[in-house]
Amino acid sequence: MYLAFIGLALAVLGGIFVAILGRGYLRASETRDWPQVPAVVIESRLGERKLGSSVPLEYFHELVYEYRFEEKFYRGERTKRRKNPFLKEKAGVQAEVDRWKVGMKTEAWVNPENPGEAVLDHDTKGPGYSIWFPGLFLVGGLGVFFRALGKMFGERKE
Numbered sequence: 001m002y003l004a005f006i007g008l009a010l011a012v013l014g015g016i017f018v019a020i021l022g023r024g025y026l027r028a029s030e031t032r033d034w035p036q037v038p039a040v041v042i043e044s045r046l047g048e049r050k051l052g053s054s055v056p057l058e059y060f061h062e063l064v065y066e067y068r069f070e071e072k073f074y075r076g077e078r079t080k081r082r083k084n085p086f087l088k089e090k091a092g093v094q095a096e097v098d099r100w101k102v103g104m105k106t107e108a109w110v111n112p113e114n115p116g117e118a119v120l121d122h123d124t125k126g127p128g129y130s131i132w133f134p135g136l137f138l139v140g141g142l143g144v145f146f147r148a149l150g151k152m153f154g155e156r157k158e
Contacts, residue, residue, distance in 0.1 A: 003148035010141030017134030025128030027081060031109050031119050039067040039076070039108035039120065044100045046093055049086065058086040059093040063100060067108045069115045076108060076118040 043064035050057050061084045065076050078084060079096065087093050100106075100120070111117040 001148075001152065004145050004152065007141045007144030007146075007148055010137050011145060012141070014134045014137030014139075014141055018131055018138055021127040021131045021134065024123070025125055025131065028123040028125045028127070031081060031111075031122050034109040034111055034119075035069075036107045036109055037067050037069055037118075039065045039106050039118070041065045041100050041102055041104045041106065042075075044097050044102050044104075046090070046097050056088055058088060059090050060084055060086045061093050061096045061100075063096075065100075065106070065108065065118075065120065067110065067118055069110045069118075072115065074110075074116055074118065076120070078118075079120050080123050081119055082123070 041063070043062060045062050047060045047062040048057055049060065061079070063077055063079060063084060067074055067076065079100070084096075106120060108118040108120055109122070
């Protein structure tokens with residue numbers, strides 16, 4: 001019984017991580033299929049926030065760009081699909097500010113199902129390349145689980 005629970009726990013944890021990594025890979029792949037349209041950066045600056053007196057200052061990239069999709073104008077604020085991150089190091093954000101200069105003409109990938117969602121850069125497909133590792137826990141855990149069940153119920157011949 002103990003081995004069955006251990007195997008099931010390993011399989012469940014492996015399955016959760018396979019799902020998380022698979023979702024990340026699919027979301028990163030999805031933007032590569034979106035239509036590409038011209039865009040212009042209209043605002044790009046270093047933003048700051050302080051959540052409390054004991055919390056250090058955090059920096060983020062304040063970005064706004066305009067693009068046109070199906071005869072309508074839209075504004076985007078994200079470089080990638082997830083929100084622009086808050087960082088404690090100013091240099092990391094400053095590199096993004098320097099990369100996306102005001103007035104710069106670039107390309108944006110637009111979600112055809114929701115044209116208000118666009119990205120200037122794609123997320124990495126890295127999660128898909130490392131999905132094999134939690135997959136080992138999923139498959140191995142299922143193996144341990146079913147083998148333990150087989151020993152519990154299969155060998156009861158008297």
